[in-house]
Each structure stands twice: as structure tokens, then as C-alpha cells.
Amino acid sequence: MRSLGIGGWFPLLTKELTELANRRRTYVVRFLFGALLFGGGLMILYGRTGGAVSSTARLGQGAEIFEQIVRLQFACVFLFLPAMTAGALTVEKERDTLTLLLLTTMRPTAILLQKVLSRVIPMLCFVVLSFPLMAAAYSFGGVTTESVYAAMWVLTLFVLYVASVAVMCSSFFRTTVEAFIATYALLAISVFCCPVTFIDAAIRVQSSTAAPGWLAATTVISLVVIVACLTWARIFLVHRAFIPPRNVMLDLFHALDRMFNEWNQVTGGVVLVKDGDPLPGDRPVAWRETAKKSLGTFRYLFRVMVALEVPILFVAQLVNINSVRNDSVVSALLQILWVIAVAMVCVHAASVVSSERSRQTLDVLLTAPLTGRELLLQKMAGLRRLHAVLLVPFTTIFLFHHWFRDYRSEVLYLLLSLATVFVFVPLTAWMSLWIGLKLRSHIRAVFLTLAVVSLIVMLPVLIDYLFTRVWGVRLPEIAQVLLDVSPVRIVQRLEDWHTLKRGPDEVDLLVSTLEIAGALAVFAAAAWALRAHCLGNADRFLGRVAEGEIFDPNPPTAAAVSPQHASA
């Protein structure tokens, strides 16, 4: 940038790119992106025909390979870019440096565009990484030059689209975590709701006569959205530059409270359930977690439960009256419920201590005469309530399966399914808390927790797919058993319980039951061990002197560092 002599024109962009280049995280992300892209790309290239097949056998299959590579590119951009961009402006707000930026001679529009470019440029560099894969697909034939150009254009549009949505959220919200969640939520809604999809536009060029229409429609719609997002971002940048830190979810619940209270005047102000004591009793930290937090207060958790339960009951009723032919849609709901539950538990548990650190409220709390163990247990009070609330929709699904699949007196399915919730949710919670205790930054704690959980969930699936489907290699028995007792496979196997139960071999059912029960016992032990580790080292993790620690005022090792020695 400096060598081109344009650093003076775009000082913020230069600074951002220099900072990115100086961060170790940039290279980690680049490596992960490349590994995912090329790992996936090679799987696509060799998976279809196998590594042993000659090149000529693959001729003509380029179109299909190309399509999958493009899909993979979209997935990578969708996965990485929001995380890279959501903090573009919120980080400045969190560090109180946005004021200084706005006081410079740079216009807000210039600040915004340079921030967007600072995220788009590295991502476009990542996109360029896939060109060799596209070239390989092109070389197999069946891919037109127009398809390649169209894919490149739509990918660029998609990068701009995601970046503009993320930067809009970043300028609206106060914290990076809020902006990150909002970006993914908005993108997920836009991906599901928009009739013209980027992927369609990118891959239909070669397969449809209506392709130019799709491409044009996608271009126009996405450009309109990009301009709209950037315009809103420009407005928010100035108007929401100095907003104090707020819990957005809590604000939303408070707004709902006001609305319900107005409606409630019709009934003469009937209150069905009152939230705990207005003042703390003997467990003040637990009181705050359960009376003041959005995911701890009873009536707010009740709303969360209703939001989760209603779609399940609705779909279950549709299945019941045969509007939907089989109950696989309920299984899909179960998977979605697991994703939502794990995400909520991760974010909440990773935040309980790390957010106190970020907001500088922890030191004062640590000088209170509460033991570290007591502090952590009280901090987890809100999570215990969340766990109890999540049990309701899970139990609804399990009971529905039990009834619909006609398990009758078979209680093992119910017991094992409920055990998954009783084991995996606390395991996730204690692991997230442990990560939150180890890291000083709230944002890092949340991101790392989500990344670790995603890895634990996805790794067995990926390994299984790579070895058995792609390379056709049979895994050793022990490895196969280990994969079968991974959390995802356990949930999956319990969903397939009916096929196993109706099978001819009862021994299979028994072995499967024992495997699942044994694995759940191991995971429960892991959760207990994590809990014991966190509670046992609570003071050290929290950052204060632990009770009962032996302290030597004149340690022998310190003798070497005498005052004279040090001053020298």
C-alpha cells in the first residue's frame, strides 16, 4: 500500500491492513480457510471417481465438480467473513477509539468504506485461492468460460453482500458478540427467504437458458441490498457512535414487558408468576443471574421456552394428522433444537465470567468474602435454569417419537434420549465456563467456545465421511467404535432407534444400548471432571489469592534475584 503511494489517501485502510498483517490470528484464519477449501476441494476432485481412476475417466465431469467447488466457496465465505467483519466498528466502540476517528478530517462515509475494504480485500484474496481448484474442474471439461466468469462475479458480489450486512450490524450494535450474532441471524434469514440465491445464479449459467436472467436479478438485488446496508451503516455510524453498552436481549425483553403490561391492564393487572425476591438473599451472585439476566429470569426463560416449544408442537400435530407423511421432520427439529440449545449454553456459559472481566466488575466482586467455588456455583445458577427450560422441548420431541413410533412400554429410548440432554448440556456448559475462565477477552471466549464445540461435533462426521465415503478405506474397529460414540452419532443412533428395534437381531440392540449408555457415562464423567477442575481451581482461574495456599515469604529461588542484582 505504501509502496503504491496510496497510503495517504486511505490512512484507515492502510492501518487496518497493517494491523491485520501483524496479527497471528490472520495467519491462523488463512491457514484454516485454505485447509477447509483445499481439503474440501480435493475431496470433491478425488471423491467422485477415486484417486486411482485415470484422468481420462473424469473427462466431462467438470461441471458437477465445479458446482461443488463453488458451493464450498460460498460456505467458506459465509463461515469466515461475518466473524472477520462483525467487529470492524464495534471494536472501535469497545476501545473508545471511534470518537477519535470521527474527529479526524475523514468523512464518516470514508471511514465506513475503508473499514469495509479492509475486510473485503483479505477475503477476496482468500477467494482467489480457489482459482486453481476451479481451473482443475475446468480442465475436466463441461464448464464454459462464462460459467467461470459468472462464478467469480457472483462470489465477489456475495463477499460484498456479507461484508455490508456485517458492517451494518457492526455500526448498529455496541459489542462484537451482538454484532456477530445479528450478522449470522440476518444472513441466515436472507439466505432462506430470498427467492434468488447467489449459488443458483453462480451455477445456473452453464445449465439453464434462463441463466442471464438469474445472474442479472441476483446482481440487481444484491447491489440494492449492499447499497441499502451501507447507507444504514453510514447513518448508524454517527447516530449510534456513543451508545452505552446494553444487553440487547434484555432490552428486547423489557420492551416486551412494557407491551404485555399495557395489554394486562385489560385483565386488571393479573400476574401469574412473580420473579423471585426484589432484593438478594444470601446468594447475591445467583440472585443477579436469575433475577436480572435475560437467560436466567424465569419469565424471560418462559418466553424462550414458548418460542422453542410452539413450532415443535405445531409440527408434531401436522405429523399426527398426516399432513406430513413421516416424523423425520420432527427429527430435523430435534437437530435444530440441539444447535440452538448448544449455542445458547455456549454463549451464556462462556460469558458468565469473561463478561465480568471485560466490564471490569470482577475485581470488586473478588474482594468479597465468597469462596471461588461458591462464586462459580452461583454464577452457574442461571445456566441451571436454562438447562431446565431446554429440557421441556427436548422431552416433547422424545415423548412424541416414543408415542408416534409405537415404542409402548420401551423406556430405554426415553431414558437414553433424556440422558443425552442431562449429559451433553452440562458438559457444554462446564467446558464453555472453563474456556471463559482461561481467556481474558469476552469475545475471544465466546468465539473459541463456539469453534471448539463445532470442532467436537463436526470432526467425527468429517473423518467418517473422508475415510468411508471419499477414500473408501475401512477404519479399524476401535476407530469405528470411537466415531460411533461421538456426541453427534449418539444423537443420530437414538433417532434411528426404531430401525434397530425392528431389526431381526436383538443382540445388535443390546450392544447398541450398552455402547450408548457406556459413552454417555464417559461423557458424564468428563463433565464431572471439568466441573471439579473448574471449582477446585476457581480462585486461580478467577485471578485472586486462593485460601489455604502455602506462601513462603522468602522463597529460595528468589534469593538469586536480590535487590542489588535486580538494580544492576
Next chain:
Amino acid sequence: MSFVQIDNLWVSYGSVTAVRGVSFNVPRGEVFGFIGPNGAGKSTTIKVLATLKRPDRGRVTIGGVNVPSNPMQIRRMIGYMPDFFGVYEDLTAGEYLHFYAAAFQIPRSQRDRTVADVLALTDLSEKADSAVDSLSRGMKQRLGLARVLLHDPDLLLLDEPASGLDPRARIEVRELLKALKSMGKTIIVSSHILHELAQLCTRIGIIEAGRMITEGSLEEIYHSLGLLQTVHIQIVNLTDEHVRRIEALPGVEDVNRQVDRLAVRLRAEDIAAEDLLDEIHALGCRIRMFQPEAMDMETAFMKLTQGKTA
């Protein structure tokens, strides 16, 4: 016996040694001012006393209790206010104090009265139902002081209690600290606002690059450095002869004639301010104002420190 005793304290963060052999004592009921540039080790020393940082070596006791060995006992004896503390956005001032009253295990039956008392002492009674987040910075500092008083601790550890406050809020905090001093509390306070410490502290310690440079009462430091004290005097019938004769008085370093007053600089070890008043009166001067400056702390600080960090 001193209430707070620190002897050869060493503290490090990884490879960086923040405190290098600091020693000082604070008798019960005294106010100890901790002065030093940024990064000198003040906050680290206070954190050790607040049981938030384990020392590498050295002996630290409060009321005869070893701090690193008995942190829970110490936490009941101290009230700690960090240089910057966040607040819970979801609590009101009253709830905030009730929260900490419960955390400090004050019996439920006494909490209402205790909270009302500390709110009244810090002049925040009217703000009891206001969200903590909505309070001004000065009010938040006073709320912080109210919090540290909840469990009636013997020792107050105040890290930069007046930093970032406007003049009015700063004066309010200073007056509050004077009230606490009169209540017999032992206070260790760090500050950058030197003349405020001079008005408040009975002893001061100047720390730089993790080492204690000097420690003692204000007069001791003043005398040991040979610093000059300035006295502002307004004389109604002032003449050049009066000025010349004042300059000739023993212990007077120089006299600066200003528009409405004389600024007389004294060698404190040679003449006390009250003796100067008698001498000037004896010269036949009609005195309208006689105002000795508390202490030239800035000069002492600049003379003793070199701007190094640990």
C-alpha cells in the same frame, strides 16, 4: 505496632517485575498517600493488599494477619476500590449496595439500615432507585465509596479515587475521605492529584519503577528535600521598604511582588509560617490575607522521580 506492614515486597507479571522490594508501614487510623508515575507499581501493591495478586516474596500483613496466607480473613477487613470499576447495568444503586451487602454476608435484618446509612453518608439517598448505569462518574465514585463502607472495614484501599472527576466531584470525594479519616479509618490512597493528597494524608510514599523512593510524613519529606514553602500575603499599606525588610528576614528565600499580593518563599527548616506572620506584623504591616500553601508536592515529586516505569 503498625496496622499495615509491607516488608521487601516483590511482585512480577511473567517476566516483568512490577514491584521491587517495597517496604512501608501504616499505623492504625492514618491516611497513607501512595504517589508515583503511571506503571510505578502503586496499583500492584494495592492489589496485593486486596488479595487479588499473589506476591513473589516479602511479608505483607494487615492487623497482624498475613495477607497471602489468609485471604478470606483479609477480605472481611478491607474495602477495595480499584482505579476504574465497571457497574452492573441491570441494577439500581440500592440493588447494587444490597448485592454487595449480601456478598459481604451482612445479616438480612441489618441490610436495609446499613444501605440507607452509606447512601446518606455519600449523599446518594435520592439516587437509590436510579439505575447505576445512569449515574454520573462522580456519583459512581461515591457509590463505590458507599460500597466499600458497607461491611465497616478497618482498612480502605482506594486506587485513584478522584481520577477522571470534575472539580466539584473531586472536592466531594475529598470531603468524603476527610469524613472517613475523622471516623478513624486507616486509608491507603493512591492519586496523581498531588495537592489533594497533601491536604488529606498523614504520611506519603513515593514509588517509581517498582521501588519506594521515599516515605514519611509530609514535613519529614519536605525537610529532607530542603523544599521551599510559599506563603501568599496581602498587605494594605505595602511599600518598597516593607518588601526589602521582608526579604532580609532570616529563612526567607525570596519575595515575588505580584499585582495584589506578595509570594514569599520560606526555608521551612529556618522559619515557620506563624513566625513569619509575627515578624511581618512587627514591621508595621497591616495584613489583610496570610495564606501558606499546604505543601509543594509537585516539586517534591519532580525532585524525587525521574519518570521511569517498572
